Amino acid sequence: MEGPIGIIDSGVGGLTVVKELRNKLPNESIIYIGDDKRCPYGPRPAEEVRQFTIEMASALSKMGIKMLVIACNTATAVALDDIRELFNFPVVGVIVPGARAAVTASTTGKIAVLGTLGTIKSGAYSMEIAQQSPSATVFPLACPEFVPLVESGQYKSDYASTIVDRTLSNLAGKDFDAAILGCTHYPLLEDHIKKSLPANVKVISSAVETVHDIERELKERNILNESKQSVEPIFYTTGLRTAFHEIVCDWLFIENPDVRHLTL
Incomplete structure (x- = not known):
């Protein structure tokens, strides 16, 4: 089936899912919305996140997607069930897969979860x-400064390293052998996090x-798309196209990505 897979996120974080999807299933066409x-x-508030998620899913529904991936952990936490009830296409979230991978990877059953305030609070x-x-024993940690680092394009900077180190110092003394990157923005900070x-500690990307x-x-x-012809993704951002374009180029190695503006 040649319909596109829709992917939604609060910003650029879901590009980490796009990257893995392009590697694993290169023939699938993708339409992405980042609500930058x-x-x-x-x-x-959870109700606000739920409404934003419905708006993005509705926009993709009108574009004829065959499946929706909620690549935002916060949106998955508060809106997954609602989206599944509202739309006919299959909907995949990121929390169940991430938890499963961490449980499998941990030998001690002691797992840290790094996430946004909304995801941790949920x-x-x-x-x-x-x-x-x-x-299992879980050590949840909210990392509110991580997403702004990624969205502003500072994820490779020394400043990012300082912020990550300071935030994760809150886990000092905790005994765990697996850590979930409970936000799809966080893999862009993975090198800093591992250091x-x-x-x-095994670092798990959902x-x-x-x-x-x-x-x-x-x-x-x-x-599944049985066609052997690969199609370049289409990206929509509700924010600034230039900033989004730069991160797509850097993270996905697409020379001239198709980035469009979308008003929700």
Whole structure:
């Protein structure tokens, strides 16, 4: 089935899912919406995040998508069930795959969760990890400064390293062997994060595991694109096209990406 896969995020974070999806399923066409104008979602009230998520899903529904991926952890935490009820296409979130990957990777059952204020406050990861491994111990940590670092394009800077190191110092003394990057923005800070955590800690990106779920869902529903012709993604941003364009070029290695402005 040749319809596009829609991917939504509060900003550029979901590009980490796009990157994995292009590597794993290069023949699938992708339409992406990043709500940069209203980013970050983490500090916002749940009802507001839910409304924003519905707006993005509605826009993609009109574009004829065959599947929706909510690549934002905060939006997944508060709106996944609502979106599944409102639309007919299959909807994949990022929390269940991320929790599953961490439970599998951890040998001690002690897992840190790095996330936005909204994701941590929701307790979504703690609940999902407990469901998959009742004996697990979870150390949740809100990292409110991480998303602005990524959105502003400073994720490779020394300043970013300082902010990450300072934030993760709150986990000092905690004993864990796996850490979930519970926000799709965070893989862009992964090098800094790994340097700030003990060497034995496995850092888990929900983006990689989410793509496994996407592939499985496509196959089960018989809507995998069997065409051998790859199509370049289309990107929409509600914010500034120039800033978004630069991050797409840098992170996805697309020389001249198709970045358009969208008003929701």
